[in-house]
Amino acid sequence: MPSEWSVVERFAKACGATREELLELQQAWSRAYAARDLLRSPARDGAAAKDGTAARDDAPARDDAAARDDAAARDGEQGDESRSDPSDASAASAAKTRLPLAGVGGRWSWLLRFASGIAVLSAILWAFDATQPRTKVSSPAEPAVSGSGQRVGVNLLSEHCPVVMAYGEKDACVVELQRLLNRAGAGLEVDGDFGPLTRMRVEVFQIRAGLRNTGLVDEETKRALYAGKARLTTWPxxxxxxxxxxxxxxxxxxxxxxxxxxxxxxxxxxxxxxxxxxxxxxxxxxxxxxxxxxxxxxxxxxxxxxxxxxxxxxxxxxRDFRAWQCGRAVMPYSPSPG
Known part of the structure; x- marks a missing residue:
């Protein structure tokens, strides 16, 4: 389990957690952290260490006793085979299986505590996740190409496109987005890549359509695009x-x-x-x-x-261009020939 809340917080924010969900998750993490501290209490560690020391100190005595028992068993096997009980053999086998764990308290107690902590945190996160409302996430639409070599888009309002499209997306939904922006006069290359220029044109469209300019293509923006609510024409x-x-x-x-x-x-x-x-x-x-x-x-x-x-x-x-980042760095503009 992460020992710092900041690690859990960053992961939750990356997953889109709201402020209320972060508060609830922090409470769950605090309880899990307290449970881990309980497992690390000095009394338990001391007892485990004593058990481990005692187990190691008694090891020679157990080895001598085991040697005598083995010798007696070999002597008895020749005359007492008919009196052997299968249940005794099963019990002996089980005892041998358990013996290697007898002295692990001190050496392996940290592993037991770690596994317990992970189990507690996993249970808490599973319970937290189970209480959250589910949003249907469609698989991304794969870019398609028509017989003439042109990219084919899909309806932005269909289940094949994300509810909210954003910078960095690359699929057939972006092809449709760029096609709609070009219908409004954007002049974009239709490559299915939601890059910087596509984001700029989305913001300009939102402003001219009277929407909040976020650069994110939500349902309201999609419907405005299909309805042709704004134009993106400007000066050459x-x-x-x-x-x-x-x-x-x-x-x-x-x-x-x-x-x-x-x-x-x-x-x-x-x-x-x-x-x-x-x-x-x-x-x-x-x-x-x-x-x-x-x-x-x-x-x-x-x-x-x-x-x-x-x-x-x-x-x-x-009377100079110091107000601009490029002001002192640029040379006078010379248009390219042709």
Missing amino acids: RERVVRRIHEVFAEDPDRAVAVANCQSNLDPLHVEVNPSGIRNWGLFQIYGGYTLAELGGTPERALDPEWNIQAAHRLWAKT
């Missing part, structure tokens, strides 16, 4: 570059280079910070105090015109 790259040049007339090439470094000139780019706060759009406007200071919202920050104008207001405070 050439228009983005042209507009940045117009707004940042003071330093147009460096402005484009910063935006290219921050978002690859993608107006719908969304990055998640370690704190969980998002950066939004072309210039990756910080979704915390910066967005609030500029009077924006996530939906407004995904509008390329608003994002470029807001970035220029930030730039005008210092």
